[in-house]
Amino acid sequence: MINKDAKLNPKVFEKDVEMKAVREGYSDGLIIAGEKDSNVVVLCADLTESTRAQKFSEKFPDRFFQIGIAEQNMAAIAAGLGVSGKIPFISSYATFSPGRNWEQIRTTICYNDSNVKIAGHHAGLMTGPDGATHEATEDIAIMRALPNMRVFVPCDAIQAKKVTAAAAQLWGPTYIRFAREKSPTVTTEDTPFTPGKAEIFWEGKKPQVLIIATGVLVHNALVAAKDLEKEKINDGGGAPSNGRARRRGGGSFGPARAGAAGICRPSKYFWRIRKPLGLNKQIRNGSKGHCSRSQKSYKAGRIIIHPSRHFLFPLLAPPPRKSPVRTSGSLSQRIEPLPAGRQGPMGSPRNFYLTSYYK
Incomplete structure (x- = not known):
């Protein structure tokens, strides 16, 4: 609850x-x-x-x-x-x-x-x-x-x-x-906010799962906690944080450690970052997300909002396509498909690269 x-x-x-x-x-x-x-x-x-x-x-x-x-x-x-x-x-x-x-x-x-x-x-x-x-x-x-x-x-x-x-x-x-x-809008003007402290937004009678969230995904974490309660899993136990991270000297990300440590064993993190040093450095960093006007981007092929399943998986590379040669002066640029087994720049799933040559 x-x-x-x-x-x-x-x-x-x-x-x-x-x-x-x-x-x-x-x-x-x-x-x-x-x-x-x-x-x-x-x-x-x-x-x-x-x-x-x-x-x-x-x-x-x-x-x-x-x-x-x-x-x-x-x-x-x-x-x-x-x-x-x-x-x-x-x-x-x-x-x-x-x-x-x-x-x-x-x-x-x-x-x-x-x-x-x-x-x-x-x-x-x-x-x-x-x-x-x-x-x-x-x-x-x-x-x-x-x-x-x-x-x-x-x-x-x-x-x-x-x-x-x-x-x-x-x-x-x-x-x-x-x-x-x-x-x-998750909070109100009366919702406590203390810099450096993790706020517990959801409590379970016998918590078995800990949900840590930050940013706009706090709302999704609350929805997941409510769904878990319906499934009678740890009576919904979850602890979304107040969305604060601190790195000061040798300090670490993880404000929930002070506010939620000892409540239950960690289970799932709700985040959308692909590099180490984020909320969960175990999240894979081999794919690039796609933009969206709404939270549909968290459901349409990249993130499944459910703590009992894997919620990140790579986007599929686009199918090869042909592009006409574009000429500007004596320099031409051509888009060609990458050889099989190779990825695009920065590990992106795009399988095209730009070649330049002089005629």
Whole structure:
């Protein structure tokens, strides 16, 4: 059953549950942080509306800086602001920040323990029409590898607001991960949130299975816990976390260790990351996900939301196809199928490669 102390949304299992994008909470949290502290500033890499920094720019125009398409420069500027007493939030897509500017985050922000907050948007599979190039599935792993870095993954818009406001009050480098598309609202304004603590959202009388989740998949984990209860498996025991990871020095991912250790044996993790150092480093990393406008991407061929079955399996490679030669000046590019037994670049299931030659 749902943990009453968690004070979750009473309509969390209903069809008419409120659907709201996690990134909307970032917008509200920035306003709260900006009103509390005049040192809060926001930098954006030409994605003001998409990252929901628009409201802050309108309310505090003198504290908003449009850097343009220059994520590396944005990180370096923020590092200087952070060591100068400001509390900078840098906003971009997660594939670009921290994807493109990881070295600048490592060297200018983390090395100096600068008080910078990094907002990575469009994270995970729910990137809508933006495609696989904007689909960040490695961001948690690469940020966890950095010293002095906190990592937050809010499960809905309400928690995202709390996380953003709280991040402004915490000293040090911080990464916050936001999803693009609308997802069920799991929490309420009264749901407890303590940075660094795993919240138990579901309790069983005799728990046998532990479900750990973070981000938008917390809702799916709750649904799975409810299904287990119907099947009379450990009376549904499960413990979704509050979606926070921390990597500080030799620290480790796994906030549920403090809040849920000893409850029952670990069983399944609900996540959508393909690299080691994520929530479950055992999840395979040989395939690339596909983008979607909704949580259907977790059911359509990649993830089965059920803790008693394997929930990840590779996407099938597309069938070979012929493509006409494209000519630009004297340089022609041709798409050819890969030889049998070979994979595409970066281990992707795509079995085509681009060849260039001069006529």
